[in-house]
Amino acid sequence: MGVIVRIPTQLRELSAGAAEITLPAGTVAELLAALDAAHPGFAERLHDGDGQLRRFVNVFVADEDIRFLDGLETPVADGQVVSIIPAVAGG
Amino acid sequence: MAHVDSLRCRECGRTYDVAPIYTCEWCFGPLECAYDYDAIAGAISREKIAAGPPSIWRYADLLPVDRNPAVDLGAGYSPLVRADRLAAELGLGEVWIKNDTTNPTNSFKDRVTSVALSKALEFGFKVAACASTGNLANAVAAHAAHAGLRSFVFVPANLEAGKIVTTAVYGGNVVAIDGNYDDVNRLCAELAGTYPWAFVNVNVRTYYAEGSKTLAYETAEQLGWEVPDHVVVPVASGSLLTKIRKGFDELHKVGLLDAEPEVRVSGAQALGCSPVAGAWLEQIDTIKPVKPDTIAKSLAIGNPADGYFALDAVRQTGGGFAAVTDDEVVEAIRLLARTEGIFAETAGGVTIATLKHLAEQGVVRSDERVVAYVTGHGLKTLDAVQDVVGPTATIAPNLDAFHAAFDREDLA
Numbered sequence: 289m290g291v292i293v294r295i296p297t298q299l300r301e302l303s304a305g306a307a308e309i310t311l312p313a314g315t316v317a318e319l320l321a322a323l324d325a326a327h328p329g330f331a332e333r334l335h336d337g338d339g340q341l342r343r344f345v346n347v348f349v350a351d352e353d354i355r356f357l358d359g360l361e362t363p364v365a366d367g368q369v370v371s372i373i374p375a376v377a378g379g
Numbered sequence: 380m381a382h383v384d385s386l387r388c389r390e391c392g393r394t395y396d397v398a399p400i401y402t403c404e405w406c407f408g409p410l411e412c413a414y415d416y417d418a419i420a421g422a423i424s425r426e427k428i429a430a431g432p433p434s435i436w437r438y439a440d441l442l443p444v445d446r447n448p449a450v451d452l453g454a455g456y457s458p459l460v461r462a463d464r465l466a467a468e469l470g471l472g473e474v475w476i477k478n479d480t481t482n483p484t485n486s487f488k489d490r491v492t493s494v495a496l497s498k499a500l501e502f503g504f505k506v507a508a509c510a511s512t513g514n515l516a517n518a519v520a521a522h523a524a525h526a527g528l529r530s531f532v533f534v535p536a537n538l539e540a541g542k543i544v545t546t547a548v549y550g551g552n553v554v555a556i557d558g559n560y561d562d563v564n565r566l567c568a569e570l571a572g573t574y575p576w577a578f579v580n581v582n583v584r585t586y587y588a589e590g591s592k593t594l595a596y597e598t599a600e601q602l603g604w605e606v607p608d609h610v611v612v613p614v615a616s617g618s619l620l621t622k623i624r625k626g627f628d629e630l631h632k633v634g635l636l637d638a639e640p641e642v643r644v645s646g647a648q649a650l651g652c653s654p655v656a657g658a659w660l661e662q663i664d665t666i667k668p669v670k671p672d673t674i675a676k677s678l679a680i681g682n683p684a685d686g687y688f689a690l691d692a693v694r695q696t697g698g699g700f701a702a703v704t705d706d707e708v709v710e711a712i713r714l715l716a717r718t719e720g721i722f723a724e725t726a727g728g729v730t731i732a733t734l735k736h737l738a739e740q741g742v743v744r745s746d747e748r749v750v751a752y753v754t755g756h757g758l759k760t761l762d763a764v765q766d767v768v769g770p771t772a773t774i775a776p777n778l779d780a781f782h783a784a785f786d787r788e789d790l791a
Contacts, residue, residue: 297572298404333405343687344390344407348565353682355668373568374402375409375684 289366291319296372302329316347317360319370334372344375382418383443386410386585389688397443399502399577401584409684410585412443420633425604428635435490435593441629442494442593443586449497450526454489455593457481459601459750464718465731466749469738473748475607477598478721484521484545485756486514486677486724487619491590492522492579498586499577500526506576507551508532510567512560512615512677513542514724514755519579520549531576533563538676539762559671561682588618588685595626598750599636606630606640608747609698611734613726613754614646614655615678617689623752624692645698645742646689647733649673649725653702655686659693660700666690674705674763675725677755699743701736708732709763715753722757730754 290310295303303309304327311326313319324331336342340360347354348371354362364370386395390408401410423440431437435455439447458478466474482489492515496507507523508531509515516532523530530551534543535558547553556563564580571581579587599606606627612620627640648656651673658666666686671679683689693700703711708728715731716722723731734751737743757764774780 294569296568298402298407301404342390342406342408344402344409344684346565346682351562351565353561353668356670371565371569373565374407375682 291364294371382415383412387413399582416632444497446501452483454493472745475750480756484517487754488514488518491587492518494590495579495587504577508576509579510564516546520546524549591622592626595623607750609643611751615680617685621688643698644696646700647730649675650702656700656702677726701733703732723753724755724760727753
């Protein structure tokens with residue numbers, strides 16, 4: 289078991305094409321660290337120089353934007369789905 | 380022909396070949412078309428534009444599309460109306476309304492959709508799709524029907540009933556999602572990675588967004604190749620405001636304006652969904668996403684992708700922002716209709732209410748030539764006003780009843 293992280297198409301070159309990866313983690317920060325450990329390169333793509341998420345990177349835990357939760361400290365549980373999605377908009 | 384050399388990331392500047400892509404693979408920043416402005420300057424002229432069609436395609440040299448004919452229902456070239464009676468009410472001088480309610484499906488989304496689906500055909504797509512708060516749904520369904528493309532339109536299930544009907548009538552697929560626009564958009568971002576569809580506001584957004592520049596081009600052409608001093612633009616994703624500013628700058632780059640434009644740009648949001656106006660009012664650099672709660676559903680994007688660029692544009696040009704209440708929106712719809720004979724949807728109410736706020740604050744000044752962008756028709760959001768306007772009197776069909784209802788002295 290573990291947390292399921294959905295990889296956007298733009299980053300699948302880092303995950304050998306995998307669209308979903310299951311990793312053990314207790315928070316979003318831990319999950320993204322585990323992702324970078326398993327597939328080096330994710331951290332520099334997702335984070336800016338200050339260790340925060342880049343401003344056009346959105347992360348959702350169980351369909352909720354982590355900016356409405358506890359940000360990178362948002363807890364995650366086994367079986368939950370975490371999606372990484374670029375900002376888009378229409379109208 | 381299109382003079383687009385490449386696509387460029389607005390965040391980090393990395394460049395990409397022209398393709399149906401929309402975000403930088405490196406930093407997820409949005410991509411933008413990069414033009415060869417010298418080539419455009421050599422190809423374009425005021426005379427050539429004047430001889431072009433009465434639609435956005437009169438500015439084809441400044442749009443990222445090669446396909447001819449384009450997917451064209453006649454979007455654009457809408458009236459620029461001098462609004463003296465509105466100006467007098469607001470204590471302003473020269474005010475114009477760019478009345479984009481007159482488009483084929485009655486909102487400015489026909490401009491962006493015409494560009495997006497023309498490009499989609501160029502790329503060989505067979506299916507058009509979008510996430511929408513309603514207006515884009517109408518435009519995509521109609522233009523897809525006209526182009527013979529299948530369509531999938533995704534909307535929040537709580538949308539105004541009229542906007543569902545005016546999308547579904549074109550015969551494509553309309554999928555109502557149990558969630559708000561940002562939920563719909565997130566699903567579409569994932570669908571766009573799954574199916575080879577032209578999602579106009581996802582994978583062809585780079586081209587789609589360029590269609591909004593035509594609102595600036597038309598404004599300048601209709602003012603005799605001059606620019607306004609100040610524009611007031613509604614903000615949802617922030618793309619429209621950003622592109623209107625870009626449009627004025629481009630006209631100068633390609634030699635169509637005599638002087639470098641100095642246009643102050645102000646943004647309009649509803650208080651119930653004001654992530655960009657909120658950042659401006661709080662004087663902070665972070666745009667915090669919000670859960671929308673406003674009658675201005677066509678502006679109800681809580682997580683605006685171009686919000687940072689809209690904020691930059693307003694700051695750099697010395698404009699302002701206002702966040703207006705739903706009651707002010709309704710009042711502004713009535714004000715515009717009563718003074719100028721233009722019936723705007725709720726987004727137009729947000730724009731006019733913002734104009735009123737900024738006039739009262741002295742941000743928009745009486746010595747400025749002002750253009751307010753009214754981007755959708757009031758028939759789309761009848762719910763907003765149906766309880767506050769109605770018959771002046773309901774009477775029996777005879778003169779006595781009429782005279783009982785109205786004072787004779789008042790009728791001459």
